Amino acid sequence: MTGGAGFIGANLCNTLLARKVSEVIVIDDFSTGTHMNLEGLAVDVHEASILDRSAVDKAVARADTVIHLAARPSVPRSLADPLASNEVNVTGTLNILEAARRVGAHVVVASSSSVYGGNQKLPKKEGMLPCPLSPYAVSKLAAENYTLAYAACFEVPVLAIRLFNVFGPMQSSGHAYAAxxxxxxxxxxxxxxxxxxxxxxxTRDFTYVRSVTEILADAALRRVVHNGPVNLAFGxxxxxxxxxxxxxxxxxxxxxxxxxxxxxxxxxxxxxxTGILRTLFPAATPYxxxxxxxxxxxxxxxxxxxxxxxxxxxxxxxxxx
The missing domain is CATH 3.90.25.10 (UDP-galactose 4-epimerase, domain 1)
Known part of the structure; x- marks a missing residue:
């Protein structure tokens, strides 16, 4: 798992361990995540950036599924430094996909509802035209498109998830870019x-983090794939x-x-x-x-x-x- 010390990642570690997953491997550079989030958890932590290809290869080497959560988050942060957002969110995702391709791992990639941007039609359906309004949104759209391209070109089993305004325990609040x-x-x-x-x-489609981690864990354990992006929210x-x-x-x-x-x-x-989500995860229940x-x-x-x-x-x- 990339970004495992972050808000969603640390909650996901708890969910996976509760489901008795044999091994949880985390790669995180702790730029936004914290060591405290992983205290007491039986996870194998690799402290490194997803831009370090050798570190990524080492972390992914034994993986059956890679859940890619690491990112440079926040619309305002991307406005302040578009190049950094692109490097982490796009090049970092490519590093993950390449490492997973080499070992035959299933990949779940976290994208964002921000890709819909200026498209005002509601509800947001995955097939509608994206209209990103920020460098962050552009970078997440590029990341999910690379993910789907790796499935089409290299037969990497993938699932690209679009997250909608996730909240809950362990979410960072004390900085200018907080949600x-x-x-x-x-x-x-x-x-x-x-x-x-x-x-x-x-308005926002607020989604509790435990709903998100339950679906991500299920996706990993069942190796769920789809040939397009999938909204992860409940309408x-x-x-x-x-x-x-x-x-x-x-x-x-x-x-x-x-x-x-x-x-x-x-x-x-x-x-x-929620149509595609309900088809792939019929048991999913919102809080x-x-x-x-x-x-x-x-x-x-x-x-x-x-x-x-x-x-x-x-x-x-x-x-x-």
Whole structure:
């Protein structure tokens, strides 16, 4: 697994180990993931970049399936440094595909709903025309196209998954490029203002990380393949104001909100069509958004209490059940 020390990767390690997978091998350069995410897990860790081809070959040598999660994430980060996003997300993916081709491994590659970009039609169907609006989205589209090309040209068994706004425990929040839900949750836990770019009515198909890891683990164990990209989300459409209202119920108090200008490259609305996903993974079940957010808030509160509370900050308490 690439990116195994990151948010989705570390959660996936837990899921795979719970399913008694014989060996879990992680390659990660810890640029965004953390050693803490893997503490206590029986995984073989290779600390290296996916741009290091010899390190990739070594990590992949014994693999039956490679789940490729490593990336340089974030639309704003790609705007700040497009070349770096391209190098990691495109060239890094090619390194993984080449290594997997040499050993005959099955490959699951994480792409992104951002590839739909400016195509405003809802729900987002995999066959619609991509219209990426950021260097990040372009790089993810290139990565998934390379993945599908390796299946067509070299008969590498592949599955290209388009992730939609994944959230949950272990997601990084303390940096300028953090996703919206960890930003909201950390601000709420600290008692700070929540920052909303735009009017808050933009919608997303939020997907709890445990739903994602259950599907990825199933894909690996069954060696699921498909000849096109596959949305991994459940067809929901929730605006940011609704997320804030749910967080207020969970925490039990009103949250202060600061409205900022919209960010370049952000899409207005996103919602997945689930037809292909349901065909490939008929048993997949989404988690209820409010219960998933409550579990996420509890994880951040535990972390706040033990790790990163700043001087003078007092942790809030959850609303009584």
């Amino acid at each position: 919206v839900i960890p930003q909201f949750v950390e601000a709420a836990v600290r008692g700070h203002e929540l920052q909303v770019h735009g009017d808050g009515r933009q 929901t459409r929730t605006n940011l104001l609704t997320v804030i209202q749910i967080l207020e119920r969970i925490i039990g108090r009103r949250l202060d909100v600061e409205y900022l200008t919209p960010r370049p490259g952000d899409v207005r609305d996103s919602q997945a069509d 209820h958004l409010e219960s998933a957010l409550a579990s996420t808030v509890q994880w951040y509160m535990n972390r706040f209490a033990t790790e990163y509370r700043r001087p003078g900050e007092t942790p809030i308490s959850l609303a009584a059940e």
